[in-house]
Amino acid sequence: MLELKNISFQAEDGGKEIEILRNINLTLENRFVAVTGPNGSGKSTLAKIVAGILTPTEGQILLDGVDITEKSITERAQMGISFAFQQPVRFKGLTVKDMLSLAAGRETAVSEVCSMLSEVGLCARDYVNREINASLSGGELKRIEIAMIMARKTKVSIFDEPEAGIDLWSFQNLIRVFEKMHEEIHGTILIISHQERILNIADQIVLLADGRIEKVGSREEVMPDLLGAGQPCRTLSDKLI
Amino acid sequence: MDAIQQELLAQVADLHEVPEGAYNIRANGEMAGRNTTVNIDITTKEDCPGIDIRIKPGTKSESVHIPVVLSQSGLQESVYNDFFVGEDCDITIVAGCGIHNGGSAASAHSGIHRFFVEKNAKVRYVEKHYGSGDGSGERIMNPTTEIHLAEGAYLEMETVQIKGIDSTARTTTAEVAEGAGLVIKEKIMTHGKQYAETDFTVNMAGDNSSVNLISRSVAKDRSRQIFRSRIVGNASCHGHSECDAIIMDEASVSAIPELTANHIDANLIHEAAIGKIAGEQLIKLMTLGLTEKEAEEQIVKGFLK
Numbered sequence: 001m002l003e004l005k006n007i008s009f010q011a012e013d014g015g016k017e018i019e020i021l022r023n024i025n026l027t028l029e030n031r032f033v034a035v036t037g038p039n040g041s042g043k044s045t046l047a048k049i050v051a052g053i054l055t056p057t058e059g060q061i062l063l064d065g066v067d068i069t070e071k072s073i074t075e076r077a078q079m080g081i082s083f084a085f086q087q088p089v090r091f092k093g094l095t096v097k098d099m100l101s102l103a104a105g106r107e108t109a110v111s112e113v114c115s116m117l118s119e120v121g122l123c124a125r126d127y128v129n130r131e132i133n134a135s136l137s138g139g140e141l142k143r144i145e146i147a148m149i150m151a152r153k154t155k156v157s158i159f160d161e162p163e164a165g166i167d168l169w170s171f172q173n174l175i176r177v178f179e180k181m182h183e184e185i186h187g188t189i190l191i192i193s194h195q196e197r198i199l200n201i202a203d204q205i206v207l208l209a210d211g212r213i214e215k216v217g218s219r220e221e222v223m224p225d226l227l228g229a230g231q232p233c234r235t236l237s238d239k240l241i
Numbered sequence: 242m243d244a245i246q247q248e249l250l251a252q253v254a255d256l257h258e259v260p261e262g263a264y265n266i267r268a269n270g271e272m273a274g275r276n277t278t279v280n281i282d283i284t285t286k287e288d289c290p291g292i293d294i295r296i297k298p299g300t301k302s303e304s305v306h307i308p309v310v311l312s313q314s315g316l317q318e319s320v321y322n323d324f325f326v327g328e329d330c331d332i333t334i335v336a337g338c339g340i341h342n343g344g345s346a347a348s349a350h351s352g353i354h355r356f357f358v359e360k361n362a363k364v365r366y367v368e369k370h371y372g373s374g375d376g377s378g379e380r381i382m383n384p385t386t387e388i389h390l391a392e393g394a395y396l397e398m399e400t401v402q403i404k405g406i407d408s409t410a411r412t413t414t415a416e417v418a419e420g421a422g423l424v425i426k427e428k429i430m431t432h433g434k435q436y437a438e439t440d441f442t443v444n445m446a447g448d449n450s451s452v453n454l455i456s457r458s459v460a461k462d463r464s465r466q467i468f469r470s471r472i473v474g475n476a477s478c479h480g481h482s483e484c485d486a487i488i489m490d491e492a493s494v495s496a497i498p499e500l501t502a503n504h505i506d507a508n509l510i511h512e513a514a515i516g517k518i519a520g521e522q523l524i525k526l527m528t529l530g531l532t533e534k535e536a537e538e539q540i541v542k543g544f545l546k
Contacts (some may be wrong), residue, residue: 102531
């Protein structure tokens with residue numbers, strides 16, 4: 001169970017303090033939790049705070065009752081938090097097999113790599129020894145990023161916009177991947193997404209707007225509100241009409 | 242040969258026992274073993290230290306190993322080795338030098354290698370440099386490589402210096418004739434107060450000649466590196482050089498490329514990048530459970546692989 005208590009995050013912009021997240025209180029114990037909301041509402045910041053990449057200005061994070069607020073990225077990863085980046089990182093020299101081995105925490109056999117990659121629609125024959133460098137497309141990197149999280153099998157898996165850059169291979173498979181992950185590890189899968197088809201599989205949807213939680217609930221409760229979220233200012237709404 | 246020398250041999254030439262094919266092993270300035278084959282002859286030079294290696298035209302799938310090991314502190318030597326590779330050969334040459342210095346005097350090896358590669362011959366040349374020993378004496382290596390590629394010849398040189406060399410100045414020059422190709426892949430890691438300087442000069446003299454220089458290096462601690470490359474295109478040719486360096490701690494890296502085109506169809510490119518390990522790379526590996534130090538090691542290991 002992951003608990004966020006009074007989480008706030010401020011960042012500086014041109015000498016001015018900006019509140020990115022304000023007083024977030026959230027308990028996550030469901031299988032699939034989707035966090036959605038307009039661009040700039042603080043979704044990615046929230047995910048990075050859970051993974052330890054950003055430190056909250058205020059508040060506490062608890063994993064199964066243990067306060068992890070002061071824990072490093074490495075410690076949280078070892079305690080069971082995984083994070084799939086929105087924009088996967090490239091590495092000169094490290095291969096797909098190297099990265100999957102690092103993710104799994106042990107040397108993986110080619111047959112294992114094959115099964116991991118096939119889950120995300122890639123054939124190992126073409127990828128196992130490829131370097132994670134500029135020769136891979138954004139979509140290929142994204143799939144490998146997802147395969148790495150699958151290899152980790154942790155109790156909390158966070159995906160920051162997994163659908164971005166993924167072709168029609170597609171959402172259906174992506175959703176199958178999430179379901180399989182849950183079957184195997186029974187953990188919490190936290191997905192930041194704008195995609196209705198991903199929101200549709202969520203047991204719980206968190207709607208963020210302007211750094212605050214606008215609404216939390218089942219998809220039946222939250223989906224109808226989604227269209228009304230993040231009302232634009234008049235200048236913009238005049239143009240939208 | 243003692244245990245230290247055997248360890249050096251394993252490091253520089255991946256040799257754990259006597260190699261197959263032709264070889265010449267030089268240990269502490271003396272010949273420690275030699276084998277010639279029907280196609281590959283090795284003779285000792287008479288006017289200076291070193292050997293001549295003559296490979297008969299048409300020799301295929303054979304290899305020559307010529308490792309050098311120094312374990313006697315304070316030994317300084319210059320060795321001149323000439324390779325004459327006949328037409329249409331396809332061979333592998335493994336050189337390399339290991340210095341173990343357990344004393345206080347500087348040990349130095351300067352290997353001057355000249356390659357005369359005849360028409361349409363193909364050579365893979367592997368060179369590894371390695372140093373060990375806890376003495377205060379410096380371990381110095383100054384390899385000079387001179388390459389002459391005749392029409393249609395091809396040479397691929399892999400040069401690696403990963404550990405233990407305090408000071409190195411590596412000079413490589415090449416003349417590339419019509420239709421000939423040269424590829425050089427260099428990997429260097431320096432640490433402590435080490436200094437490494439590489440200097441490539443390639444002259445593309447014939448049409449359709451090509452060169453590709455690829456250097457990857459990591460400079461740690463307070464070490465210093467200088468990469469210099471000069472590519473001259475005197476004909477219709479393709480030249481590319483690439484210097485990619487990771488800088489860490491208080492190290493210093495310079496990349497000084499020079500391209501000269503003396504022909505309208507000379508196509509020359511240089512790419513250079515020097516930078517620290519990207520923060521997001523470290524973060525990514527830390528989210529997989531590695532510590533910052535482990536992440537750094539993995540990134541460096543991959544980069545120099």
